[in-house]
Amino acid sequence: MASSMCRGIIGKGRRAAALGRSMSTASWWGHVEPAAKDPILGVTEAFLADPSPDKVNVGVGAYRDDNGKPVVLECVREAEKRIAGNLNMEYLPMGGSIKMIEESLKLAYGDDSELIKDKRIAAVQALSGTGACRLFADFQKRFLPDSQIYIPIPTWANHHNIWRDAHVPQRTFHYYHPETKGLDFAALMDDIKNAPNGSFFLLHACAHNPTGVDPSEDQWREISYQFKVKNHFPFFDMAYQGFASGDPERDAKAIRIFLEDGHMIGCAQSFAKNMGLYGQRAGCLSILCENEIQAVAVKSQLQQIARPMYSNPPVHGALLVSVILSDPVLKSLWLEEVKGMANRIIGMRNALRKNIENLGSNLSWEHITNQIGMFCYSGLKPEQVDRLTNDFHIYMTRNGRISMAGVTTGNVGYLANAIHEVSKAT
Amino acid sequence: MASSTMLSTGRSSPAAFMRNPQKLGPAAGRRGRDFFLNGKNFGRVRMAVAVNVSRFEGVSMAPPDPILGVSEAFTADTSDVKLNLGVGAYRTEELQPYVLNVVKKAENLMLERGENKEYLPIEGLAAFNKVTAELLFGADSPVIQEGRVATVQSLSGTGSLRLAAAFIQRYFPDAKVLISSPSWGNHKNIFNDARVPWAEYRYYDPRTVGLDFEGMLEDIEAAQDGSFILLHGCAHNPTGIDPTPEQWAKIADLIEQKNHIPFFDVAYQGFASGSLDEDASSVRTFASRGLELFVAQSYSKNLGLYSERIGAINVVSSSPDAAARVKSQLKRIARPMYSNPPVHGARIVANVVGDPNLFNEWKQEMELMAGRIKNVRQRLFDNLSEKDNNVKDWSFILKQIGMFSYTGLNKAQSDNMTDKWHVYMTKDGRISLAGLSLAKCEYLAEAIIDSFYKVS
Numbered sequence: 001m002a003s004s005m006c007r008g009i010i011g012k013g014r015r016a017a018a019l020g021r022s023m024s025t026a027s028w029w030g031h032v033e034p035a036a037k038d039p040i041l042g043v044t045e046a047f048l049a050d051p052s053p054d055k056v057n058v059g060v061g062a063y064r065d066d067n068g069k070p071v072v073l074e075c076v077r078e079a080e081k082r083i084a085g086n087l088n089m090e091y092l093p094m095g096g097s098i099k100m101i102e103e104s105l106k107l108a109y110g111d112d113s114e115l116i117k118d119k120r121i122a123a124v125q126a127l128s129g130t131g132a133c134r135l136f137a138d139f140q141k142r143f144l145p146d147s148q149i150y151i152p153i154p155t156w157a158n159h160h161n162i163w164r165d166a167h168v169p170q171r172t173f174h175y176y177h178p179e180t181k182g183l184d185f186a187a188l189m190d191d192i193k194n195a196p197n198g199s200f201f202l203l204h205a206c207a208h209n210p211t212g213v214d215p216s217e218d219q220w221r222e223i224s225y226q227f228k229v230k231n232h233f234p235f236f237d238m239a240y241q242g243f244a245s246g247d248p249e250r251d252a253k254a255i256r257i258f259l260e261d262g263h264m265i266g267c268a269q270s271f272a273k274n275m276g277l278y279g280q281r282a283g284c285l286s287i288l289c290e291n292e293i294q295a296v297a298v299k300s301q302l303q304q305i306a307r308p309m310y311s312n313p314p315v316h317g318a319l320l321v322s323v324i325l326s327d328p329v330l331k332s333l334w335l336e337e338v339k340g341m342a343n344r345i346i347g348m349r350n351a352l353r354k355n356i357e358n359l360g361s362n363l364s365w366e367h368i369t370n371q372i373g374m375f376c377y378s379g380l381k382p383e384q385v386d387r388l389t390n391d392f393h394i395y396m397t398r399n400g401r402i403s404m405a406g407v408t409t410g411n412v413g414y415l416a417n418a419i420h421e422v423s424k425a426t
Numbered sequence: 427m428a429s430s431t432m433l434s435t436g437r438s439s440p441a442a443f444m445r446n447p448q449k450l451g452p453a454a455g456r457r458g459r460d461f462f463l464n465g466k467n468f469g470r471v472r473m474a475v476a477v478n479v480s481r482f483e484g485v486s487m488a489p490p491d492p493i494l495g496v497s498e499a500f501t502a503d504t505s506d507v508k509l510n511l512g513v514g515a516y517r518t519e520e521l522q523p524y525v526l527n528v529v530k531k532a533e534n535l536m537l538e539r540g541e542n543k544e545y546l547p548i549e550g551l552a553a554f555n556k557v558t559a560e561l562l563f564g565a566d567s568p569v570i571q572e573g574r575v576a577t578v579q580s581l582s583g584t585g586s587l588r589l590a591a592a593f594i595q596r597y598f599p600d601a602k603v604l605i606s607s608p609s610w611g612n613h614k615n616i617f618n619d620a621r622v623p624w625a626e627y628r629y630y631d632p633r634t635v636g637l638d639f640e641g642m643l644e645d646i647e648a649a650q651d652g653s654f655i656l657l658h659g660c661a662h663n664p665t666g667i668d669p670t671p672e673q674w675a676k677i678a679d680l681i682e683q684k685n686h687i688p689f690f691d692v693a694y695q696g697f698a699s700g701s702l703d704e705d706a707s708s709v710r711t712f713a714s715r716g717l718e719l720f721v722a723q724s725y726s727k728n729l730g731l732y733s734e735r736i737g738a739i740n741v742v743s744s745s746p747d748a749a750a751r752v753k754s755q756l757k758r759i760a761r762p763m764y765s766n767p768p769v770h771g772a773r774i775v776a777n778v779v780g781d782p783n784l785f786n787e788w789k790q791e792m793e794l795m796a797g798r799i800k801n802v803r804q805r806l807f808d809n810l811s812e813k814d815n816n817v818k819d820w821s822f823i824l825k826q827i828g829m830f831s832y833t834g835l836n837k838a839q840s841d842n843m844t845d846k847w848h849v850y851m852t853k854d855g856r857i858s859l860a861g862l863s864l865a866k867c868e869y870l871a872e873a874i875i876d877s878f879y880k881v882s
Contacts, residue, residue: 028687028718028743029597029718029741029743029748029751029752030748031597032597032748032751032752032755033751033755034750034751034754034755035751035754035755035757035758038548038757038761041545041547041548045547060545062544062545070542070543070544071542072540072542072543076543077540080537081537084533084534084537090515090523090732090733091494091513091515091726091732091733092733093494093498094491094494127581127763127764127765127768128764128765130761130762130763130764130765131763131764131765134762134763134764138619143482143484143485144481144482158761158762158765161761161762162762164762165759165762165763166762198481233481264480264481272545276543277543278543278544278545279543279544279545279546279766279768279769279770280543280768280769280770281764281765281766281767281768287482289480289482290480290483294480294482294483294485296487297485297486297487297488298482298485300487300488301485301486301488303488303491304488305619307491307494307584307612307615308584308588308612308615308616308618308619308620309581309584309585309588309619309763310581310582310584310585310588310735310764311581311582311583311584311585311612311735312494312733312735313735314581314733314734314735314768314770314771315733315734316734316768316770316771317768317770
């Protein structure tokens with residue numbers, strides 16, 4: 001075979017090189033091409049490299065305060081103090097911190113959820129939202145190998161990577177309506193109806209990434225009903241609970257509707273944004289089962305998938321989450337802080353829209369305030385985004401997604417002006 | 427919402443539920459009763475709750491993990507004399523978990539600085555990646571000086587191995603990985619889940635309770651050219667048996683000759699001999715020959731950072747350009763797995779290794795930990811020889827190195843250790859000396875002798 005021939009030749013080259021003490025360029029990795037830059041994280045890299053004093057980073061979805069600085073929540077600082085230096089660092093159980101899982105489930109399913117009491121939920125600590133989605137995708141592949149996943153258009157880019165690397169075939173369903181910059185509800189419902197019965201759907205529980213467009217409560221009820229008719233499996237990615245409206249209970253509404261309707265959902269939760277624990281990789285994957293026995297079996301299989309991936313999950317973020325959520329005082333503090341973050345974002349939405357309108361733009365910008373959560377799908381085209389970057393040093397992803405968390409009272413005027421410049425009729 | 431029509435759930439109908447109320451479990455039955463009793467009427471939707479069948483009904487219970495399952499069983503045991511020699515987590519003489527002083531100091535520093543918790547880049551903390559590669563290869567190694575190492579922070583040893591395995595699957599789809607027989611149980615799982623075919627090479631010789639060097643060389647030679655050879659850098663897990671430097675040299679010769687790719691798993695650097703440099707010598711030998719190779723690292727044991735999940739995958743290439751390309755592809759594998767690695771453990775390592783005072787203190791603590799293990803080995807050997815009246819040669823306990831010892835006990839004998847003596851170990855006869863105190867050596871010796879002679 002050509003490749004083993006190549007290896008023979010390369011091997012000879014390497015042996016010769018080793019003997020001659022001169023490094024030949026022959027290598028095992030000759031056929032390894034450079035990977036394309038991650039579209040989202042690549043934006044931050046470019047931003048950091050830019051020397052301009054005016055530069056604005058509205059790329060990655062990490063919260064910033066009004067000075068554009070990363071924020072460590074007070075409740076987190078307090079929790080850090082409590083756990084510092086005294087604990088042992090023994091391996092967590094394979095499924096992760098029991099306490100953290102308990103608290104996560106209460107947040108998603110409701111403090112008094114019967115489902116939790118009945119122990120019907122198989123849940124494991126996961127590596128933030130990504131890890132939770134990946135565990136589910138691998139689990140889906142292993143136990144329902146013929147299933148596919150329906151993914152909304154558009155969605156967080158990494159969703160495609162996750163299900164692809166899990167070898168689960170992907171389909172898409174309509175979601176975003178470019179004309180209205182809102183939800184394409186009719187097409188969405190059509191896709192749900194036309195999908196084969198028992199299809200798997202990926203749904204954003206709140207604050208859709210990247211569009212910020214969420215179904216209304218009524219629309220969620222209709223979607224849930226149609227899911228029942230079609231016996232579809234709803235998998236919720238909830239990365240922004242609390243961040244959308246400022247109220248975690250309210251942001252879980254879609255999930256609660258589906259639960260009331262009896263769906264046996266899957267859910268990925270992340271504490272990256274709502275607790276500001278980004279780099280700690282704290283999250284949870286849950287799958288609602290028929291009964292406790294099944295939940296135990298499903299959990300054991302999720303652990304089987306995690307074991308050859310990373311053995312057991314990291315403890316630090318899990319400790320922070322459990323300390324905060326299980327202490328009433330800290331939890332109250334957290335709820336206040338999360339509301340504060342959401343309110344700042346809402347305030348910036350209002351300001352951005354107002355500023356652009358005041359510049360005399362004759363385009364509609366109401367989508368800025370209609371959309372919710374960290375992101376705004378501006379409707380700007382890639383070429384316009386390129387202009388924003390090249391001419392104005394404003395960094396965002398080329399799909400026109402603006403991370404509102406990066407907008408401050410200090411830069412909102414500059415940003416509005418730039419957007420107006422690139423979008424006004426020439 | 428549309429008005430009521432008969433809902434088809436596709437799996438079972440209300441009628442089916444009525445016929446087989448057991449099928450769906452107690453919770454569903456309860457809901458069925460609720461529907462009739464409390465008058466709450468969600469119409470056909472409530473009915474649908476009762477008949478909902480999970481997609482995952484056919485999912486069976488996974489077997490307990492052979493290693494981590496041992497600790498669970500130990501915890502459940504109520505005996506006073508129970509001894510946990512299962513998982514390889516270091517314990518003090520008082521059999522308490524041990525947080526290294528340098529780690530506490532590093533964490534306090536970090537607390538004071540109050541650093542933010544932003545996402546790390548996909549490849550991890552730059553400061554960590556730098557020090558981990560230097561620790562492994564030596565800061566003045568040509569592979570470091572010439573920028574030929576691709577280092578990506580990953581989730582301890584397991585995560586590093588998995589990234590490498592996924593990379594192998596993607597770029598060397600025809601290649602096999604050769605794994606020692608025996609090896610850490612999770613190695614096979616990792617390559618299975620990454621869909622990389624594997625085979626075994628002989629390693630452990632039960633007759634000598636030592637290395638089957640001839641068999642090892644034969645099997646490596648017989649493998650098709652360009653195979654990946656998984657080697658334990660030091661303190662082989664589970665046997666504790668390491669090749670001598672001369673044997674390492676012969677292994678390297680053979681690997682070069684066959685154009686194989688060495689793939690080191692280094693989970694115990696510093697823990698084997700007590701010296702970080704000495705424990706890295708096998709890796710450095712191979713690297714100095716100009717070989718391209720993989721090295722997975724873990725800080726779980728040597729810095730006691732088990733649950734922080736901190737390690738790295740290093741790929742040594744023949745050029746900086748190749749290293750850069752390899753690194754970019756490792757990142758592409760990591761992104762859909764967990765996006766970016768956890769920051770806490772990385773910061774601890776970077777602080778400890780990057781500060782000369784802390785680094786020295788760490789080396790001392792490591793010597794203490796490795797020293798305790800050596801003392802325990804000696805005591806166990808003494809006790810065994812004494813109780814056995816020097817019938818059997820127990821010196822393999824002294825020759826083996828690191829946290830683990832392969833006792834040579836078979837499954838039935840290992841079961842006896844647990845059932846009769848409440849000594850928890852893995853079924854392959856492996857005991858973790860890290861979980862043994864000097865005080866308990868005598869008891870353990872009795873248990874081993876009893877199991878060895880009385881059970882077959």
